[in-house]
Amino acid sequence: MALVKRLVADDLAAVNSLILERLQSEVTLIPELARHLIAAGGKRVRPTLTLLAARLCGYEGDRHIALATSVEFIHTATLLHDDVVDESDLRRGRSTANSLWGNKAPVLVGDFLFSRAFQLMVGDGNIKVLDILANASAVIAEGEVAQLLTAGDVQTSEAAYHDVIRAKTAALFQAACRIGAVVADRPAAEEEALATFGEELGIAFQLVDDALDYSAREALLGKTIGDDFREGKASLPVLLAYGKGSPKERAFWERVIGEPAGQQEGDLAEAQRLLARHGTLDATLARAREAGQRARSALEMFERSAWRDALEEIVDFSVARAY
Amino acid sequence: MALVKRLVADDLAAVNSLILERLQSEVTLIPELARHLIAAGGKRVRPTLTLLAARLCGYEGDRHIALATSVEFIHTATLLHDDVVDESDLRRGRSTANSLWGNKAPVLVGDFLFSRAFQLMVGDGNIKVLDILANASAVIAEGEVAQLLTAGDVQTSEAAYHDVIRAKTAALFQAACRIGAVVADRPAAEEEALATFGEELGIAFQLVDDALDYSAREALLGKTIGDDFREGKASLPVLLAYGKGSPKERAFWERVIGEPAGQQEGDLAEAQRLLARHGTLDATLARAREAGQRARSALEMFERSAWRDALEEIVDFSVARAY
Numbered sequence: 001m002a003l004v005k006r007l008v009a010d011d012l013a014a015v016n017s018l019i020l021e022r023l024q025s026e027v028t029l030i031p032e033l034a035r036h037l038i039a040a041g042g043k044r045v046r047p048t049l050t051l052l053a054a055r056l057c058g059y060e061g062d063r064h065i066a067l068a069t070s071v072e073f074i075h076t077a078t079l080l081h082d083d084v085v086d087e088s089d090l091r092r093g094r095s096t097a098n099s100l101w102g103n104k105a106p107v108l109v110g111d112f113l114f115s116r117a118f119q120l121m122v123g124d125g126n127i128k129v130l131d132i133l134a135n136a137s138a139v140i141a142e143g144e145v146a147q148l149l150t151a152g153d154v155q156t157s158e159a160a161y162h163d164v165i166r167a168k169t170a171a172l173f174q175a176a177c178r179i180g181a182v183v184a185d186r187p188a189a190e191e192e193a194l195a196t197f198g199e200e201l202g203i204a205f206q207l208v209d210d211a212l213d214y215s216a217r218e219a220l221l222g223k224t225i226g227d228d229f230r231e232g233k234a235s236l237p238v239l240l241a242y243g244k245g246s247p248k249e250r251a252f253w254e255r256v257i258g259e260p261a262g263q264q265e266g267d268l269a270e271a272q273r274l275l276a277r278h279g280t281l282d283a284t285l286a287r288a289r290e291a292g293q294r295a296r297s298a299l300e301m302f303e304r305s306a307w308r309d310a311l312e313e314i315v316d317f318s319v320a321r322a323y
Numbered sequence: 324m325a326l327v328k329r330l331v332a333d334d335l336a337a338v339n340s341l342i343l344e345r346l347q348s349e350v351t352l353i354p355e356l357a358r359h360l361i362a363a364g365g366k367r368v369r370p371t372l373t374l375l376a377a378r379l380c381g382y383e384g385d386r387h388i389a390l391a392t393s394v395e396f397i398h399t400a401t402l403l404h405d406d407v408v409d410e411s412d413l414r415r416g417r418s419t420a421n422s423l424w425g426n427k428a429p430v431l432v433g434d435f436l437f438s439r440a441f442q443l444m445v446g447d448g449n450i451k452v453l454d455i456l457a458n459a460s461a462v463i464a465e466g467e468v469a470q471l472l473t474a475g476d477v478q479t480s481e482a483a484y485h486d487v488i489r490a491k492t493a494a495l496f497q498a499a500c501r502i503g504a505v506v507a508d509r510p511a512a513e514e515e516a517l518a519t520f521g522e523e524l525g526i527a528f529q530l531v532d533d534a535l536d537y538s539a540r541e542a543l544l545g546k547t548i549g550d551d552f553r554e555g556k557a558s559l560p561v562l563l564a565y566g567k568g569s570p571k572e573r574a575f576w577e578r579v580i581g582e583p584a585g586q587q588e589g590d591l592a593e594a595q596r597l598l599a600r601h602g603t604l605d606a607t608l609a610r611a612r613e614a615g616q617r618a619r620s621a622l623e624m625f626e627r628s629a630w631r632d633a634l635e636e637i638v639d640f641s642v643a644r645a646y
Contacts, residue, residue, distance in 0.1 A: 081434060
């Protein structure tokens with residue numbers, strides 16, 4: 001991502017300052033709790049998209065800084081709310097970010113970040129931007145609830161899976177890119193092209209994430225795998241393996257995904273063997289590449305520029321993470 | 324509340340329709356889960372304030388309907404996020420609204436309602452209204468976190484207690500009233516007067532709530548009492564009793580509020596006896612009456628009208644709930 005890094009360095013430094021500034025609160029637990037998630041400097045994929053999209057559209061002002069920050073705050077609020085743990089998780093001894101502060105603090109700090117995102121957008125003052133981000137927020141929440149409902153259900157259709165990732169992940173990528181065109185006051189066609197780019201990139205990103213959660217290579221690199229498995233998520237690699245599975249294999253999936261609390265030692269390894277047998281990680285990654293290709297195609301209406309190259313670099317990097 | 328009911332009947336019916344309409348989602352769990360909280364028809368105190376404040380200011384359009392709905396959605400999102408249960412609560416066998424759907428669903432449905440609130444405001448399109456409600460949302464979240472931090476601490480200062488209720492409760496009452504003046508495009512003095520009215524009413528409302536949680540009369544009426552006690556909330560009746568308590572009484576408060584998980588049978592009754600001995604429920608209610616009086620005074624700049632009478636009726640009702 002050398003090109004991306006170079007092109008957004010200054011803008012991203014401004015975003016990082018603004019994040020630290022707007023994290024402040026007299027209630028010091030708020031920055032303390034949020035900092036480990038947001039200030040440590042994640043990949044900042046989503047705000048980077050807003051920055052690059054605005055520059056691609058020839059924007060030369062600085063409104064995109066606050067909007068990129070707003071997008072990152074929405075993303076971080078979502079992460080905090082994902083930390084919330086259910087009774088069933090507690091029974092399995094799983095208590096991660098919430099172990100120190102309890103379950104309620106991440107929820108309330110997430111609400112604070114969401115409000116900060118909202119304040120940043122209102123500060124921008126453009127109703128169209130507000131409309132885009134308000135709608136994206138509602139779609140994300142719907143996607144998160146829909147994901148909760150498909151959890152444990154290995155008979156979830158591929159269409160339902162796609163609806164979930166389109167809502168919970170791709171909607172924010174899409175909005176992040178779209179507002180870049182809006183601040184630059186570009187015609188609808190460019191706005192739509194950037195929206196399509198963001199949406200397809202978001203889908204590719206999530207498909208790769210879902211594959212990596214079962215990836216042997218990730219395990220070799222010492223990264224945590226199996227989070228989705230332990231939560232009983234009906235992710236595409238599992239759905240495809242279930243579809244191709246023998247009756248005995250289907251019974252396995254129904255047990256481990258349908259009742260994740262009852263998972264036993266060796267179940268994750270068995271799941272990985274079944275995914276490999278049916279090639280469903282490869283199939284998932286192939287779809288990610290297709291979505292990545294659709295994202296690249298959406299950029300074709302823009303003249304070649306360093307900004308367009310950088311957006312393509314993000315696509316390639318997102319898909320290549322898997323190899 | 325006969326006058327209030329009569330005056331807002333039509334507007335409130337419009338708010339109720341809009342609530343039902345905007346609760347809809349293809350993800351049907353969302354309306355299902357939200358309905359028991361919002362559609363059943365609560366008291367609708369906050370949206371009623373927006374409706375009355377707008378009418379008091381001579382507003383004759385219908386923008387106040389969407390804004391009142393937005394206020395109610397913010398309130399309901401907060402309630403849902405308050406349902407989130409901690410590990411320590413689970414240990415005490417406390418799992419209320421979350422028992423059916425787990426801990427995560429109320430969080431995500433709350434996020435959805437918050438997004439819907441945001442969409443309604445954006446639909447209105449007035450940046451000043453957006454600014455008021457965005458700021459109120461941030462202050463509410465800060466207040467909720469601050470309350471979490473004072474929980475269990477009987478040495479919380481009265482000033483800190485007031486900061487908490489001002490933020491977690493009064494900020495939304497204040498914003499609900501202020502936007503009534505804003506939609507009517509009234510001068511700053513009227514806007515400030517309505518903001519003061521709302522803030523003082525919110526403080527009175529919360530003080531009474533905190534007293535009722537220990538009220539013998541409420542217990543006689545068969546209402547649930549002791550929720551704050553079981554959560555170890557540092558509410559004013561407790562803080563005042565701690566301040567006036569003997570060393571033995573202080574030790575009692577430190578045990579039951581400081582470590583609510585260890586509460587025993589008879590502790591709530593003992594707490595009620597101590598509050599009665601030191602007259603701290605009466606003292607709390609006296610402060611509520613003072614705040615109510617400040618709220619009434621703030622309305623004096625408005626000419627007498629049925630709308631002003633109705634707002635005063637809400638003050639009287641809120642304070643009189645306690646008798």
